[in-house]
Amino acid sequence: MAGLSYEIKEVDGIQYAEAGADSKATPVLLLHGMMGTIDNWDNLIPAVADAGYRIVCPVLPMYTIKLRQAHLQGIVDFVRRFTDLAGMEKAVVTGNSFGGHVAAMYAMQFPERVAGVVLSGASGIYEVEMSSSVMRRNDKNYLRPRVEKTFYDPKHVTDELLDDVIDIITDREKAIRLIKFARAVEKTSIKDELDQIKAPTLLIWGKQDQITPPDVAETFHAGVPSSELHWIDECGHVPMQEQPAEFNRIYLDFLSRVVGEPTRVVAG
Secondary structure, X not given: OOOOOOEEXXXXXXXXXXXXXXXXXXXXXXXXXXXXXXXXXXXXXXXXXXXXXXXXXXXXXXXXXXXXXXXHHHHHHHHHHHHHHOOOOOEEEEEEOHHHHHHHHHHHHOXXXXXXXXXXXXXXXXXXXXXXXXXXXXXXXXXXXXXXXOOOOHHHOOHHHHHHHHHHHOOHHHHHHHHHHHHHHHHOOOHHXXXXXXXXXXXXXXXXXOOOOHHHHHHHHHHOOXXXXXXXXXXXXXXXXXXXXXXXXXXXXXXXXXXXXXXXXXXX
8 A cells, every 4th residue: 555654454354554563662542433544544643653652543343343232332342352462551542533432431441551542523422413414315415514514624525535425324234333333422421431531631622623512622621630622723523634733743742741752762
């Protein structure tokens, strides 16, 4: 896959992206959103690897998981298994949207495995526009304004992106699972459990997020004891894609403070 800033690897049937594999520093684990992909992190992965850290992003089994496991805990269990397989006894767990919901639950359930938490546009409190609404029609004119809610600038909603969405929602097996996950997100509030997140936590939020609006970020900030909240202007639900330079700056500063600067080995 030419041009990628990371390697695509596989362990026990799980595909994942990895960069900075030789680093001895505490690694970073990335969790994408419900209809997201590894590509969502294309701007963050090289920045973190260049700073000297190992960074890993598994493909979450949103479309392949057994139906009876198509809920949040099913994905948390998957992440726990993956971190064992990938040799990540402890990590800075990072998630966007659905992935943020999973990251928060993982941090609550396995605090000894979490050095830090980064949440951006995380579900778990409430969402204004659920994925289930996107599932209703595979017409671009219907889908475009709904997908545009993901971004501050609608230019990010390309025909190619809409084609990808249509490919997903017209696949019956994928659609069934996404609807189950969307309903699970609606039912699984973690608002009253946020104080169980003990690790240092960074909240990076788009000021114009229409899906998990600013008051969601404020709720996380009020509920998570060791949290800090950073806003990014002219930015919607996926800051790491829409404002990558600012997202990376905030992220790397947090990383250096929480797990320290990596020791660089100088040859010769």
